[in-house]
Amino acid sequence: MNKKRTTIKDIANVLNISPAAVSKAMHDDSRISEKTKKAVKRVAKELNYQPNHLASALRSGKSNLVGVIVPRTNSNFFSSVIENMEGVLNKAGYNIIITQSNESFEKECKNIDTLLFTQVDGIIASMANETVDLSHYEKIKSKGIPLILFDRGENDLNVDYIGIDDYDSSHMIIEHLISKGCKRIAHIGGFRRTRIFNNRIRGFIDAIHKHNLPHDDDLIVESSLTLEDGRIKMQELLALDNPPDAVYVASDYAALGALQVLNEQNIKVPEEMCLVGFGNEPFTSLVSPTITTVKQHSKQIGKIAAETFIKRIKAKNWKPKLEKNILKSELIVRNSSNRDLSIKST
Amino acid sequence: MNKKRTTIKDIANVLNISPAAVSKAMHDDSRISEKTKKAVKRVAKELNYQPNHLASALRSGKSNLVGVIVPRTNSNFFSSVIENMEGVLNKAGYNIIITQSNESFEKECKNIDTLLFTQVDGIIASMANETVDLSHYEKIKSKGIPLILFDRGENDLNVDYIGIDDYDSSHMIIEHLISKGCKRIAHIGGFRRTRIFNNRIRGFIDAIHKHNLPHDDDLIVESSLTLEDGRIKMQELLALDNPPDAVYVASDYAALGALQVLNEQNIKVPEEMCLVGFGNEPFTSLVSPTITTVKQHSKQIGKIAAETFIKRIKAKNWKPKLEKNILKSELIVRNSSNRDLSIKST
DNA sequence: TATATTTGCTTAATCGTTTAAGCAAAAGTA
DNA sequence: TACTTTTGCTTAAACGATTAAGCAAATATA
Structure with a gap:
């Protein structure tokens, strides 16, 4: 022994x-x-x-641990981001501690305390849906350890950020739908208080205006974007006097809920209604019809987030110039919006 | 500052x-x-x-960190297990470090090294598909820190284990299919070297015999159980001279692949072919038809695994009596096997 | 009243590593 | 030859907590 x-x-x-x-x-x-x-x-x-990692960490003040906070790990996007982040960080001698907020503000605060308690050298996070108050993030900054946000970020925090161009993504989607002959496009979005959802809504509105489509407030709704929200909001849209002929949903889960309602009501997708989701979750290619969606480049986001952290750690002299990495997203056209233009046309 | x-x-x-x-x-x-x-x-x-967590950990020899290794986090089962494990462990003053093996043996070894390096107080793991050599797990045991396995375990390691009764689950499935009038049942299973898949195969064979159904080696196939594997194996089964009238697939992902093939070939599910998956992944209730599957009680598995760890930590005198928690699973009957018996009958 | 016990602290060592400071010996330079 | 510089180490003090041992003062017991 x-x-x-x-x-x-x-x-x-x-x-x-x-x-x-x-x-x-x-x-x-x-x-x-x-x-x-x-x-x-x-x-x-x-x-x-x-x-003995503890001894060296104690002496040198460095734990070689990076804390990661995500809303949940069972999303393909976040799990892929983490995997790629881990690859880069491991090579640089860092290990990661993954925590989930479950979209809860309270849990997110706890996670931050846990990570600070564990003396992580930095935190890479994507904010919970619920989060409005940013004081716990300020706490990280005040400790002087690097904070990097991805996907769900917040301009007010003034920290490094990596995400896709949500505003531009909305434009891509609207232009695609217009090319498929859609005239009256609705948007089931997230809450405006979250930056990415606000950008998607702004992009949606600007694209609508740009292409001279009707801007009807009834066609823009906000929600938590769960599957159930998608169902409810879709039902509401269908109950309108003048329902849309296309719906752009800001999350694949909510898009799936919307699709279920459309299927149940025997509304043909894409013939009678085009549907576009967001996030490229695996199930979008598994359901019937397959759902058109937006790919978020999770691999790159993970890698760049990790590399940004490493840059910050190496740059002892805390340069105020922030990294704002906005990647271009990619539209993946599937059956839910891919209708034959020879029947309906411009 | x-x-x-x-x-x-x-x-x-x-x-x-x-x-x-x-x-x-x-x-x-x-x-x-x-x-x-x-x-x-x-x-x-x-x-x-x-x-300062590092200082107290160094002095007391305890890091209050528990390492978790899962094949991947983007599965609903594992993410739910982790969430519940975390709940119990946080209450007891432990934080967790999550690592993913991506089903790779090599990555799993690296993860174990990482966790040992980080001085975790214990490791809770579910083995990768590839893993056959157990020496790296022996390394954990030889360090004298608790090792607890769940779902994907291995009897030879002689450690605490929490999982469902795979053998019994197969019986439940076969009996359900027989009650639906199926006479010739096939099994797309995982590799026998993994305990759970071996148990499912054993259960399948014994249940077949018990109910005097034909035991045809062509009807039992092994694979990695990816979606693609499910497609390939289903095609092979359909190409048999005497194809089955029901398929029990040991994973929901592979079951989905099988369903795609059946849909493509216009074979009516469940009328012409019954299909049962395993794991209760969310998409099983989203696809058409919805897939009958087995619920694995991820919440309980997570909780019990965490509680077992705490027991081990508290029991300084390393008692050799191991915890083997085998939970009963639950069959969730959905449309893919729920055919009307008034048409076909006993 | 004399002795034993309990209470409430202090002192100092320790966990295993890192690191500033220092010091001979070797090598380089004039 | 006499000096500076470089090389290759050692010594000892950290890092911030925990903890065994010890010691007065307060309290209890006989």
Whole structure:
């Protein structure tokens, strides 16, 4: 029962040098001879030395841990972002702690406390739907550790941000729908208080105006964008005196709910109603009809977020110039909007 | 720019007592007077004291961190397990570090190294599909920290395990299909080397025999159970001279692939072919027809796994009696197998 | 009143590493 | 040869908490 871990002291004893020399040898300090370095590394391997992360973190003030906060992990988008973030961070010697807010403001605050308590070197987060008060994020900033936001961000916080161009995405969608002959387009959006949803709504309205389509307030609704919200809002839209001939939903989950209602009411998609979602969740290609949606480049977002963190850590002199990475999104046209123009036309 | 954190020393200075007294007061040591405790806690709050987790972990040898390894987080099952595990562990003062293996053996090994390096107090894991060699898990055991497996476990490791009764689940499914008039049932399973898939196959075979249905080796196939695998294996089954009238697929993803093929080939589900999946992924209730599946009680599995860990930590004297929690699963009957018996009957 | 026990703290060592400071010996320079 | 510089290490003090040991003063017990 060999409970005792090997420490640098043990290595030092074997080689009759000081623990300090061992520590420096392990870090390839220039003031240690190659011979000693070789010997130290050999003995370290022989004794199966595993550095005590806590001790080095305590001494150096660095934990080599990055905290990640996402609304939930069981979304394809977030899980893909995390996977790619992890790849970059692991290579740079960082490990990540993933926490979920479940879209709850309270849980998000707790997560931040947990992460700060764990002495993470930085936090990469995507805000919960509920979040309006930003004081807990200010807390991170005031500690002086890097904070990077992605997808769900907030301009007021004045921190690095990586996301897609939501405003432009709305334009892409509207132009696609117009090209499919749609004349009266509705938008089931998220709440305006969240930046990305506000941008999507602004993009929607501006694109509508640009192309001289009717701007009817009844056609723009806000919700939490759950599947159930999608159902309810779709029903409301269908009950209008003058219902739309296309719906752009700001989330795939809500789009699915809308699709269910359309199927139930025997409204043919895309013939009678075009439908577009957002996020490219896997199920969009599995349901019938398959749903046209927007790909958010989760891989790049993850990588860039991680790289931005590393830049911030390396730049000791906290430069105020912020990274605002806005990626172009990609429209994935599927059956829910891909109707034959030879029948209906311009 | 107030970079300096408050330490117990600062509190001690304010109150003119020793840091040791402060530490004890914070931990409600019986040898500290109520008056001092009150004062310490008041000053701690005033100075916004946050205990340095690294220092206490280093000294006490406990990190209060639990490592979690899952094949992937973007599955509803695993994300729900994690959420519930987290609830229990947070209450007990533990935080969790989530890592994903992406079903890769190599990544799993790396994750274990990462977690051990981070000095976690225990590891709760579900094994990757690829994993056959168990030496890296033995490494955890040899460090003397608790290892708890769930869902994807392995008897040879001789550790605590929480999962559902896969053998019994197969029986439930077969009996349900027989009650729906199915006479020739096929099984698209996972690889036998993984315990749960082996159990499902064993259960399938035994149930077939028990009810005197034909046991045809062509009707039992093994695969990685991806959506694509489901497609391929379904096509193979349909190409048989004597194809089945029902298919039990050991994963919802593969079941979805099978359903796509059936839809494409205009084979009516459930009239001509009954289909049952496994896992109760959300999309099973979203596709058309909805898929009959098995609910795995992710919430309970998460909770019990966390509670088992806590038990192990508290039981300093490493009792060899292992927890083997086998929960009963629940069959969720949906349209893909719910055919009208008044037409076809016993 | 004398002794034992309890209370409420302090002192100092410790966890394993990093790192500033320092010091010989070796090598370079004039 | 006499000096500066570089090399290759050592010493010792941190980092911030925990904790065993100890010691007065207060309280209890005989």
